Amino acid sequence: MSGTTQQTRPQQPRQQPSQQQGGAGGGREPMRAAPERTGSGAVPVVGVLLALCLLALAVALVQHALVALGVIGGPAWPQVLVEGVRGTAPATWMVPVGVVLALVGLWLALRVALGRRTRSEIRLRSRTAVSVEPRDLARLASSAARDVDGVLGARSSADRRKVVVRVQTTGEGSVPGAVQQAVAERLRAVERQPSVKVRVEGGDR
Structure with a gap:
């Protein structure tokens, strides 16, 4: 008669659900904080100014097209502007005015691109x-x-x-x-x- 031997494996202690999932307090890493909400800064102001400039340009072009098609009478606004500027001689005051306008445009561009966003929270x-x-x-x-x-x-x-x-x-x-x-x-x-x-x-x- 041949005997058989059975090997029994030691039972592993069952883990509690809290241990398997990391527990409620210590096992898990804390949730990463979301960034603070910020306002739009100077973007709306510059956007409104650009929108008004584009709107004025669009109105002038539409009026010029209507005059060219004979729908309405009168001189075209872009033509009046060009005629008013034609023949203007260079003057010394144009240089500082041009520099000031260029600096204002550069300041607005940097203000929008690099300006700090407002924080209210x-x-x-x-x-x-x-x-x-x-x-x-x-x-x-x-x-x-x-x-x-x-x-x-x-x-x-x-x-x-x-x-x-x-x-x-x-x-x-x-x-x-x-x-x-x-x-x-x-x-x-x-x-x-x-x-x-x-x-x-x-x-x-």
């Missing part, structure tokens, strides 16, 4: 791209100010660098300092801390 301290607008900071500041004892009312204005809180108080001298501390604490989540200024309004100063 404020990044928060987060692994993901979370941002708020200045008006949201103003709402947070006003809410924090109203929670301070001695504050009768509060309204705020904000931009990317500063927050101004205007409060009506009961007249206690310690209220402005408490408001500034409360607002700064409420805005701790902001990536770049804005400066906080508190102004007391009304007759309770």
Whole structure:
């Protein structure tokens, strides 16, 4: 009688779902933050100017074509312009004017190509791209100010660098300092801390 031997493999411990997928906190790399949204800068202004110039040129060409076809009477506008310039002698004032116009055109081109885009959002301290607008900071500041004892009312204005809180108080001298501390604490989540200024309004100063 021949005997058979069975080899058993050691069982591997089953991994929990959280271990297989990297867990909720430590295994995965944090999500890369998206770039901040920026405004259009000077592009709309230059675009409008170019569009107006092209529109004026198109109107002049259409009027010239209608005159040439006999649809309307009168001299063609491009022809009037050419006749007005014809025979003009060079003058010394043309050189500085031409240089100034060339510099203005170069400045506009560089302003559009290399100018900084406007930024209106404020990044928060987060692994993901979370941002708020200045008006949201103003709402947070006003809410924090109203929670301070001695504050009768509060309204705020904000931009990317500063927050101004205007409060009506009961007249206690310690209220402005408490408001500034409360607002700064409420805005701790902001990536770049804005400066906080508190102004007391009304007759309770």
